[in-house]
Amino acid sequence: MTTQIAQQDALSRETPVNIDVAVQAVEDVMMEIVNSRVDVLRDASHHILGAGGKRIRPRLLMLCYLALGGTDVKFAAPPAAAVELMHTASVVHDDINDHGVLRRGRPSVNAKWGRTFALLTGDFLFTSVYQLMSPYSELNKILADAATALVEGETLQAAAVKNNEFTREAYARIIALKTAALFRAAGEMGARLADANEKFVEAMSSAAYNIGLAFQIVDDILDIVGDEEQLGKTSGIDIAQGRGFVSATESASSLEVQNGASADDVIDNVKRKLLEGNRLEEARAQAKGLIDMAVRQIGILPESAAKDELIALAQMVINRDH
């Protein structure tokens, strides 16, 4: 009897599709769609995508899909690829505005190909998103809304920096729009692709949203304390530009760039100030609370290997050091 239950349990925990196979399918779709007839678009896209990146958004989508019984990896891979390309497009454009020279351990597209081609590569990644999504009529509104939210969040951030109005409230609104909305879309699309009922769709959307908020908070913390080489992107940009968690918790005036002081001096100064207090710990606690909530939301799923992976992904968000 006990043996029988154990066997059933093992069976129910098995995910019919190998997760690595699912992740690889997304990779293949991404590399294929950016195979432009124009050399520089293809090369620059492969450059930024080939550098790796965490792939957390498409992984989240695929795991939600698999955990809710989805088995057709080829069907779910294009929307997952679209989510990652949307994120990548915003990263390429972000590096233009921030003058970021290092991204994912490689020169940014901006640094390697110059501004004009970086702008067009970002646009191309965007039109690739649109192409990938064109057969998925019912999902298009979900991703279109998230894409708009992302751009709105980036704009609010730039405006807050410019106007020196980077309050805690502004920060909360910005990370919800620029990061959590796309995570939410990944969770919702994964669930809808699996034809899940509304209870599960709502749970996965909300869990993904919370993971997205936590992810951005941790990203901002790492931007302060992380080692540049380990992060693989130009560190301290967020601080130099007076945005991110730091500026949301510090008073804006104390972050102002002193005339004559280099960006590095400013960053060092801010870091020292931050490490004096307990502000980073507050942010870490907030991120942990969000992940705890997400894990509870994921908890309503039937047991499976994909569910376990989903929980592991959520935990990784707060345990990562890059």
Place this chain on the structure above:
Amino acid sequence: MTTQIAQQDALSRETPVNIDVAVQAVEDVMMEIVNSRVDVLRDASHHILGAGGKRIRPRLLMLCYLALGGTDVKFAAPPAAAVELMHTASVVHDDINDHGVLRRGRPSVNAKWGRTFALLTGDFLFTSVYQLMSPYSELNKILADAATALVEGETLQAAAVKNNEFTREAYARIIALKTAALFRAAGEMGARLADANEKFVEAMSSAAYNIGLAFQIVDDILDIVGDEEQLGKTSGIDIAQGRGFVSATESASSLEVQNGASADDVIDNVKRKLLEGNRLEEARAQAKGLIDMAVRQIGILPESAAKDELIALAQMVINRDH
């Protein structure tokens, strides 16, 4: 008997929907979708859209729709608005790369809001396209392909200028991708929205494509001979950047910017060279040939006021002086 025929003829030439009403519906959709919750995106979008522009692409779509029996203006207006917003997004990004300061008789978004916000406004117009199109599952591939072609054409152009390889062949490929593809999409979508049969869809796609090619050739001619004030955008940019019709017909070396010479000097010099020969006349003849072909293709449509307007639109492309 004669009177009866005349009456029938008058009836058949009537278009059930007023064309001005259709054009206004597109305007309303555009202004509504760019009503972002983020001030700068809303203001910058209204700024560039409110400056007018010829609206030739959405007008083309609506006229194809009406000429093929379409009557539901509210149904056809969002894809028409999406086509115009896609064009506008590329214009806003183009003005970043070209440092264009005047557009449609107003300061460019780049000049008024700076590069960061111009880049994000272009991105936002793009996500607005995606939002508008999300309910039109069968049309999404058409516009997604055209959007990708547009970005590819802009990139080929930038690469040709950079590598000093602006041949006639390159020019032909560039204008097909960056301009004619989106015109073609407008024609095809207009026809498909009207549920036209494939013969008409093909004719309208092809006519729109030819109109697009002619439009770009004339645009490049006007960039040489046009008066800046009349054009309402920074004239001579295309020449200063060594692209467009001029550089496609001149040998590349004769267009090289001399060290120390100002952009204005270069443009003046190129203009003088061009007006000496008959090269502009060749280009004008080519544009006229394309419009003649488009008019013949439009000729297969049943008689209607919309058909007459479509022919007038095609003729306007070669007769315009701005």
